[in-house]
Amino acid sequence: MTGLRDRARRAVRAEVAGIGFGLFAEHGFDQVTADQIAAAAGMSRTSFFRYFPTKEDVVLGHLEEMGEELSAALAARPAGEGAWVALEQAFYDQFGETLEDPDRALRLAKMMQETPALRARHLEKQQKWQELLAPEVARRLRITDDPSDPRARAVTGAALACLDAANVAWMNSKGEKDMRDLIHQVMSTL
Incomplete structure (x- = not known):
């Protein structure tokens, strides 16, 4: 509470x-x-x-909370679901719904693409997302608790790159394309 x-x-x-x-x-x-x-x-x-x-945190400060929500959404997926499918479904849960304010989201996405300082800070925040998501991905991949095993981070990083690609495509479509379809399209490519 x-x-x-x-x-x-x-x-x-x-x-x-x-x-x-x-x-x-x-x-x-x-x-x-x-x-x-x-x-x-x-x-x-x-x-x-x-x-x-x-x-930069004025624009991107909400990403820390979003990372925690995304981590919780991933952990809440069914136990038998594979890591990649669970990530895709967690992305759907977090980013697939119609945005509350699509015009603001489009302005934000454009600002992030055009501003190197925002892109850099966004990458920092996504590194934290990767740290939050990788343990659950490792569990789903049945990887032991070996910190030198790079597979969970690789899968998590690839999934986050897919999410970024879907977001750029959504921005380029001026919000016309469905985010769920874009997420599925890029993730199914890998």
């Missing part, structure tokens, strides 16, 4: 992220500073950095 303090922190983060996203959409990511976002949100620079370690 989430306490009042956690809910308040999430609400402030969401509000500041919305303000930042609006500034980025209007002026471009690289033209907006953390100080400008803090000022627009009515907070100090110090307070801003208590909520967001980097300016």
Whole structure:
């Protein structure tokens, strides 16, 4: 159960992220500073950095929570399901449904493609996803607890690359294509 303090922190983060996203959409990511976002949100620079370690986290901060949700979705798949199928189904659960705000999602995807700093931070976050997902993938591959065995990380990395390819295709279609179909298309190719 989430306490009042956690809910308040999430609400402030969401509000500041919305303000930042609006500034980025209007002026471009690289033209907006953390100080400008803090000022627009009515907070100090110090307070801003208590909520967001980097300016990139204003856009991508939600990815940590998404990684945890994705890990939980993967773990919840039926025990006998193979690793690749379980990953695909977990991706469906997390990313296959119609997005709440497809226009915002498209702007975000475009911003990420056009901004090297965001792409780099996204890759960092996905590395954390890989760390979260690999143990469950290893279990499904029946790999022992040998940290030098690269197979679970390889499978997880390939699946995340498929998810990225599906996302780029979805963005290029301007949100017209169904994300589930795209996920299936790229994952079935491998």
